[in-house]
Amino acid sequence: MADLFQRIHANFRRQRVMALFGAELKTVQEGLAEIELAYREDLTQQHGYLHAAVTTAIADSACGYAALSRMPEGSDVVSVEFKVNLLSPARGERFVARGEVVRAGRTLVVTRGEVMAWHGEEAQTVLLIQATMMRVTG
């Protein structure tokens, strides 16, 4: 399990835009990944809430790493496509994206996920994602 986290984390660290956002990979299990992010003013849209581009970014990545966790070592993963519904403005101090594998084929992996916005002790789902990931090698 430690190995799985380390393998995925090594990939995560190479995504420079995740560092720019201050996003952290928090959890990796077989078929599941979670990425967390703190609110920052330079990540906002016109009303001061977190921009959908940022919640989408961590949702897509969580789905991608959930998929990668089900692939053999040496694999890499790319997003083929995804669809998000934005349920409400991303108000909060902390945002947690979770991605889960629904069906893992040899080449394509279908995933679902969501982003929760935490405001103190209260959480609200702000984004739903349904995404297709593809295994690539080399």
Add this chain to the structure above:
Amino acid sequence: MADLFQRIHANFRRQRVMALFGAELKTVQEGLAEIELAYREDLTQQHGYLHAAVTTAIADSACGYAALSRMPEGSDVVSVEFKVNLLSPARGERFVARGEVVRAGRTLVVTRGEVMAWHGEEAQTVLLIQATMMRVTG
């Protein structure tokens, strides 16, 4: 027409994440908007290409501003949902997102768009988007 650009541009400037990405609003016409971005290393994924989060961000915004250009003054726009297909890695020096209105209703506006990656004189479509925008007031 200058007025339309200025009205949309005022909204664009309040999206802090667009400044973080170095994105610029280039074109606004009735039912169409274009946003441009230069390659930067801190915007990349694990293979050194522009991250899909960034191409998605400018595609979604271009669709949103295309929609806003068809709404009465005083309106604002939010993304209800969008779906992207990532056609190939976002290789290039410069990225241009274009969004266009397909159907404008009173509340909902349906849009399509794409992102072109420019490498010298050559351009390649790297992302397709189909998105639903909603008019909000106040």
Add this chain to the structure above:
Amino acid sequence: MADLFQRIHANFRRQRVMALFGAELKTVQEGLAEIELAYREDLTQQHGYLHAAVTTAIADSACGYAALSRMPEGSDVVSVEFKVNLLSPARGERFVARGEVVRAGRTLVVTRGEVMAWHGEEAQTVLLIQATMMRVTG
């Protein structure tokens, strides 16, 4: 509860294409609906499995009726958009689509659902849907 089922069922019966498919509304609760269908040869694709058009039809309708169950009496519902992932061929004797409300706004309702294919005692998820429904009146 009986009233809720009857109200939704009255709407369901007016969808002529559901009768053509032999689809039946089985369950309605607040925020949830299920539609069932038996395999029939005239509903198949080129390999003899149930056509994705048919599984999509019952998935979209289950989501629509889940949404309608959360709307005031006198409302009707239309699909704004939906996205489906087809996980595997729809092999089976019996197909059950379930739709559930994730977020109900005044005008728009966001839903998720899936279709299970039953082959004897075994079930397999063959389709995932994420859909936006809109309340209409009159």
Add this chain to the structure above:
Amino acid sequence: MADLFQRIHANFRRQRVMALFGAELKTVQEGLAEIELAYREDLTQQHGYLHAAVTTAIADSACGYAALSRMPEGSDVVSVEFKVNLLSPARGERFVARGEVVRAGRTLVVTRGEVMAWHGEEAQTVLLIQATMMRVTG
């Protein structure tokens, strides 16, 4: 070209649900396909317009056959996923779905399409689709 049409048409004829709907394959070119359908009362939704299940079915199939037209002989095609926006009720006497290839990879083919509703001499776009198709063999 006649050969291409015949090869695709042989596949189309094996989709029993297309016969049930009275759908006809009208046009096939490299990277493009069109399917047509006449209004029929048993294909309607609760307001008497053509059901979105039926417009979606011909849109998905048109995209699939557009994709198949770009694949080597002996290939077959399955839909991986699709996303539709329903722009307005499908009012009309005749419905034409067109699918076009945007990017053809070795395994995955990305397509876009729409459905036009014809009412006398007037046409209106009633559905947009963005879909991913996969080549299968055997």
